[in-house]
Amino acid sequence: MKPIDERKPAFFTPSAISVKRLYLAEDVKPDKDAVRIGLPGQFPYTRGIHPSMYRSRLWTVRQYAGFGTAEETNRRLRFLLEQGQTGLSLAFDLPTQIGYDPDQPLACGEVGKVGVSIASLKDMEILLQDIPLDRVSTSMTINSPAAVLLAMYATAAEKRGIDPGKLSGTLQNDILKEFTVRGTYIFPPAPSMRLTVDVLEYCSRFLPQWNPISISGYHMREAGATAVQELAFTFSNAIAYLEAAAAKGLKIDRIAPRISFFFNAQLHLFEEIAKFRAARRLWSRIMKDRFGARNPKSMQLRFHAQTGGSALTARQPDNNIVRVTLQALAAVLGGTQSLHTNARDEALGLPTEASAAIALRTQQILAFESGIADTVDPLAGSYYIESLTDEIEQRAAEYIDTIDQIGGALRAVETGYIQREIHHAAYETQTAIERGEQTIVGINRYQTDEQVKPGRFFVHPQLGQWRKQELARLRSERNGRQVEAALAALKKAAMGDANLMPALIDAVKAYATLGEICRVLREVFGEYEETGTLEEFTLNCF
Numbered sequence: 001m002k003p004i005d006e007r008k009p010a011f012f013t014p015s016a017i018s019v020k021r022l023y024l025a026e027d028v029k030p031d032k033d034a035v036r037i038g039l040p041g042q043f044p045y046t047r048g049i050h051p052s053m054y055r056s057r058l059w060t061v062r063q064y065a066g067f068g069t070a071e072e073t074n075r076r077l078r079f080l081l082e083q084g085q086t087g088l089s090l091a092f093d094l095p096t097q098i099g100y101d102p103d104q105p106l107a108c109g110e111v112g113k114v115g116v117s118i119a120s121l122k123d124m125e126i127l128l129q130d131i132p133l134d135r136v137s138t139s140m141t142i143n144s145p146a147a148v149l150l151a152m153y154a155t156a157a158e159k160r161g162i163d164p165g166k167l168s169g170t171l172q173n174d175i176l177k178e179f180t181v182r183g184t185y186i187f188p189p190a191p192s193m194r195l196t197v198d199v200l201e202y203c204s205r206f207l208p209q210w211n212p213i214s215i216s217g218y219h220m221r222e223a224g225a226t227a228v229q230e231l232a233f234t235f236s237n238a239i240a241y242l243e244a245a246a247a248k249g250l251k252i253d254r255i256a257p258r259i260s261f262f263f264n265a266q267l268h269l270f271e272e273i274a275k276f277r278a279a280r281r282l283w284s285r286i287m288k289d290r291f292g293a294r295n296p297k298s299m300q301l302r303f304h305a306q307t308g309g310s311a312l313t314a315r316q317p318d319n320n321i322v323r324v325t326l327q328a329l330a331a332v333l334g335g336t337q338s339l340h341t342n343a344r345d346e347a348l349g350l351p352t353e354a355s356a357a358i359a360l361r362t363q364q365i366l367a368f369e370s371g372i373a374d375t376v377d378p379l380a381g382s383y384y385i386e387s388l389t390d391e392i393e394q395r396a397a398e399y400i401d402t403i404d405q406i407g408g409a410l411r412a413v414e415t416g417y418i419q420r421e422i423h424h425a426a427y428e429t430q431t432a433i434e435r436g437e438q439t440i441v442g443i444n445r446y447q448t449d450e451q452v453k454p455g456r457f458f459v460h461p462q463l464g465q466w467r468k469q470e471l472a473r474l475r476s477e478r479n480g481r482q483v484e485a486a487l488a489a490l491k492k493a494a495m496g497d498a499n500l501m502p503a504l505i506d507a508v509k510a511y512a513t514l515g516e517i518c519r520v521l522r523e524v525f526g527e528y529e530e531t532g533t534l535e536e537f538t539l540n541c542f
Helices: 030-036 070-082 121-127 146-159 176-182 189-206 218-222 227-247 252-258 269-290 319-333 353-368 383-406 409-415 417-434 463-477 480-495 501-509 514-525 533-541
Strands: 060-065 087-091 138-141 169-171 213-216 259-265 303-307 338-340
Touching: 060 070, 060 353, 070 087, 070 121, 070 353, 121 146, 138 146, 146 169, 146 189, 146 501, 146 514, 169 213, 176 189, 176 218, 176 227, 176 409, 176 417, 189 213, 189 227, 189 252, 189 409, 189 501, 189 514, 213 218, 213 227, 218 227, 218 259, 227 252, 227 259, 227 269, 227 383, 227 409, 227 417, 252 259, 259 269, 259 319, 269 303, 269 319, 269 383, 303 319, 319 338, 319 353, 383 409, 383 417, 409 417, 480 501, 480 514, 501 514
Parallel strands: 060 087, 060 338, 087 138, 138 169, 213 259, 259 303, 303 338
Antiparallel strands: none
16 A cells, blocks of 8 residues: 555554554464464463453552651552552662661662662561551562562561461562663672572462562663563563573472563553563463473463553643553553553652542543453454564564573673663654654643643651661660571571571561661672663764
8 A cells, every 4th residue: 555645654653563554354364363362261361361351350450659658658558448449569769679778878868759668577567557468469569679578578467467378469579670771789690580589489388379570571661662672571581580490490380370470551552452462472382382381370471560651741741641541541451460550740759649549540440431341352353453463472572582592681681682672762762752753742742831730749858867766766676686696697598509588587577677688698699780781872872
């Protein structure tokens, strides 16, 4: 077809997949439809991992929340549960994410700013007060010190008389993506991988209902990766974790059913829906063909989706409600198992309670008023959707092959390959926006002089000082000798090759702080220093 009388000479998805004017039956491979598309609840799970999907049970409404002190975040969590949220998702502040206590000089100015400040078991006990941990699942976005936070969570539950074996939830615990895009790493890659695998092993034995890792493409997408790269790099990381676990003797069908994923839901509705469908099919084949999994649950990709924060704008912030609705629609039509919807004011700061409530209501309107949850995979059979699903699966598989040739995800991180690919994609997107080839309403088109100032949420400026005082009180009240003995035992364990979880739990029970525990591990493992991949990319671009 000639591109005549059309808005642009050519149309592309954000992953640079060419979009045709019209899709016909010939665009879908009819001879393989039965195998590739299949039925929901059956291999390769293109149409969903459950036969009836949301007709039986809606996705978990899991709003990401955390700020200030444990008391403040506890109040927000209970508010969200009272408003109909069905699962918790905890955000931790930067000092917690990199293993520093609030009184560490490097924590100055960051305590409680982008998440809740947690330094000890006492903080975790306050954070979870009056939360029914035996009935509500909790997701914790924490990576480098993930094992320590899990030890705190399980211990806090146990002290309330709740069997840790009955706890359900998810630990992000995905350290490889920290080296590529987020930067909240502490230790070098090898000991970081050891901690991740130790958690996998421990949970398979003692926390069987807990997801010990949620391998995240979300943050790569926020850093600028395309949808194709999001899948490819996430699955390459997942392969690295499973190979590390297998090298330690863990059976694939024992740990794989508890692995979950975390993906981004962006604004190109059809590409996102196709991405989630392609993800399920690609992962099921990786598990079956590469790892020889036999348990169907090992082949079923379960994922949490969060709407893309990078798509939100500080100008005309009410537009963000529409953006989030479209992103959430893509996640649900793509078959997510749980969902977070961002608040309208998150381009300005932490969400106010009113904005958080609107984001929650967005999910509830989609679930109960739109009708999109009443049938399974409603866009299946669309020539466009099936063609896009095929294209994304193929392109992601080619990326995974390239990373295999480099030597796997760990080696690809060390060489900077993944970082450079993401930086390049981010650069292409930004230049398209600046040239006006990609429209952002209110930013490069349809700007107004309207001065909208929504209510802003602020963390109290004295918070850091208060947290220092609380920490000093904890140190004066706990048994110092017990703490020293627990930390010495942890150091000895870290110098060997035993699973570190038991020693971490003992240290947590003695009320050793997160900073003290991570200091001991730093002494044994060392700290990672970033290579100059970004600088290399910048020099190559200009």
